Amino acid sequence: MEGRDPTVRIAVVGDPGVGKTSLITAAATETFPDHPPPVLPPAILPAETVPECVPVVITDTSSRPEDAAALELAVQEASVVVLCFAMDRPNTLARVSRHWIPELRRMAGGAHVPVLLVGCKADARPADHTLQAAVVPILQNNPAVETCMECSAKKLQYVGEVFYLALRAVVHPTAPLFDAQAQTLRPLCSRALKRIFMLCDKDKDGILNEAELNAFQIHCFNAPLQTEELIGVKQVVAERVPEGVQNGGLTLPGFIFLHALFIERGRLETTWAVLRRYGYNNDLVLSQETLSAVNFSHAPDQVLELSEEGRAFFTSVFERCDVDDDGVLSTREQEEMFSTSPGSPWSTPAYDGVLVETSKRGLLSLRGFLAKWAYTTATEPEVTLAYALYFG
Template identity: 55%
Template sequence: MFLCYSNSDSSGYRDSSLHHSFFPVGKCFLFDYNFEQLVPDVFYYAQKAVLHPTAPLFDQEKQTLKPRCIRALKRIFMLCDHDMDGALSDAELNEFQVKCFNAPLQPAEIVGVKRVVQERIRGGVSDLGLTLEGFLFLHALFIEKGRLETTWAVLRKFGYNDELKLRDDILPVPTKHAPDQTVELTNEAIDFLRGIFRLYDSDNDGSLQPSEFDDIFVTAPESPWTVDPYVDAAERTPQGNLTINGFLSEWALMTTLDPSYCLANLICIGYGGDPTSALRVTRRRSVDRKKKQTEKNVFHCFVFGPKKSGKSALLNSFIGRTFSSNYTPTNDVRYVANAVEQIGGSQKTLILQEIPEDGVKKLLSNKECLAACDVAVFLYDSSDEYSWKRSRELLLDVARRGEESGYGVPCLLIAAKDDLDPFPMSLQNSARVTQQLGMEAPIPVGVKLRDSKSVFSRIVSAAEHPHLSIPETEKGKKRKRYRRLVNSSLMFVSVTVGAAVAVVGLAAYRAYAARKNT
């Protein structure tokens, strides 16, 4: 036996494409099926379960809509509430009906819908129209009554897939670009985000409290920065509130790591411009190197170094975290991002990616691992000779990979823990190595003394000049000399052949002229 619904006394939304009213309020009755009737019904309901699954929408145990479904329906409600008065007027309801089901509503049907909502839920209807509470109630009722196809039709019309995320086909993310090109937010998207920050900063204190931050993503599938790699990746106030720099830096990080996810969240929180205007692809880094300048606004820095060299302390200081003497090893890749003020008043966003020592070999096994890296820094404990030697080894490994792959990157050495006594011959050894590789002298940093701020400006400056600070190993120098020799030899051969051809041509002309005269 199957539970069915009669449309004989129905009123409310009509769905002509599905041949039933959007909101049925008819009589419930039961049918006994014989075997011939049962077989096609089994296939029908099996197909319905696949096309219109219950699990993403409804919690059967709690008998409530699931959070992700509520978030999606909230976004749809807000998109349809054109006058933003918190309710769907009759005209807005009718427009919604036409958009989703290609059929207008009659005045009596609108009255019927609102009457049912009023009878079942307080606050579902106001003087202005159907409220968000009423809108959510209707969909919960559809699902309870087995009318999942109605809610799914609405969700799919507004671009959602079966996981209640925006479909890829409505996310025009640039995918065809070279490995050494990255994706950034455009100025238009950044201006939109600044406006969002100001809008949700209700107390105007220049930061977002957790509740204010959560409100921004109430129409997204979930709050995107509560899990790795985004959690604890940006600057916050001592009270734990997100600053404007932290807010924009998180977006820059998300754009760099997952442009599609970034664009989906932008659209979900209300970005109304052309989605193609939100992202831009940067110029190839190899071209930047030839032109000796870059147009990038976001720089990605790999942070290498042996264990206990101070990598985590450097990252923490970058986002304003206090120094801790407790050592906690980093086992996974970690990111932080923040804005860096440059000389002249320009501001760039710097992303620091901490590479655990144990993960370097795996990273470098990928030929294109350095393609997305704008600059690399190598930390060592200036009081520990082993730390220096290990950092030098890592630097040489990265330099070799850069030479082999063609993705050589500017590199800087950072002498961390400068507040401690250096090991013997520290300055001499580091000066010799940097001179051999054609690099700057190591930058002394004492994170414990909170004097690391200038180092981040140095890192950005190195990234802004992609043709400088690229280390050259002996093997790389030999390869370059060999290429120069080959090129000069080819040039010599070309000139020689050209001269010979010219001489032969002149001799032939003279012989021809002599025969003509005789």
């Protein structure tokens, strides 16, 4: 949660009488309140009491017209919203799509705030009603809704899990990794995983062998894979993605599929642990902490330049990507070069006036390529460092 207040703020919203206050009270005290107050004051949970070791503030809200300003402020400050409806009142579920999701979007002012949809009073749900059938259309049409669950404050069922899942939606968010509507990994997630695969593929044969997989596992989780675990992983991948296993090791498609499977099964913390171990923040770009290892401070009359080692490194990147060995980078070769990064750093207006050597067809030569990095280093040295890392 780089550069942000580490406190996770959970706003609990919904129609009057759906059970918001009872849910918070039951989770905090493990008792069901017979006569809950109209609205609770904010509940503060210190970091040492929370599994993810971050401070949490849970804010109860009222949907009465006279409390509209307080509700809007709570949503604007929220890291995640718990949107409640009553399992015994179908009209409150209907208002989720009709009223609450558009209102939350308006209050958040365009910011992405994850939403956990919670059916309260599960003990009173009619036997012929199922949660899944009722909420599938909502989940499909509203990407902000991370997941849905039901609970019962009266029976003390799953009330703690509500706030654990809300916390996890902030610390291990789904949205940067996975497009729920398209049911695919997001491009930045795939690019980051491709970079990690290439860093782990020490012999550059396009396959993670057992030694490389174990080194990866130790680097991320401080423990090697057991033999039976490794066999099981490869069996699962081979069944679903036949090209994902070759010569007894994982290929890039297999590696990416494995992480898509973790996400599909709700194990987002596994993929986030890998991404963070390799320097990524929640926006899936290299974190400032990763880049701050190099001090770029210099006097106003000084200009930073690539060292000989730097020029040699970028030359090796060019040569690796020039697969047809014609001395220039085609559009496809440039796309492949930047496929382990968020994209080309030279696509911004700041580089529009930069002219470098190209071929007669306008393709980038090695001299032109190094000239662009020389200019980038002089004007934005932190970008050069970031791309040196993205390139491996």
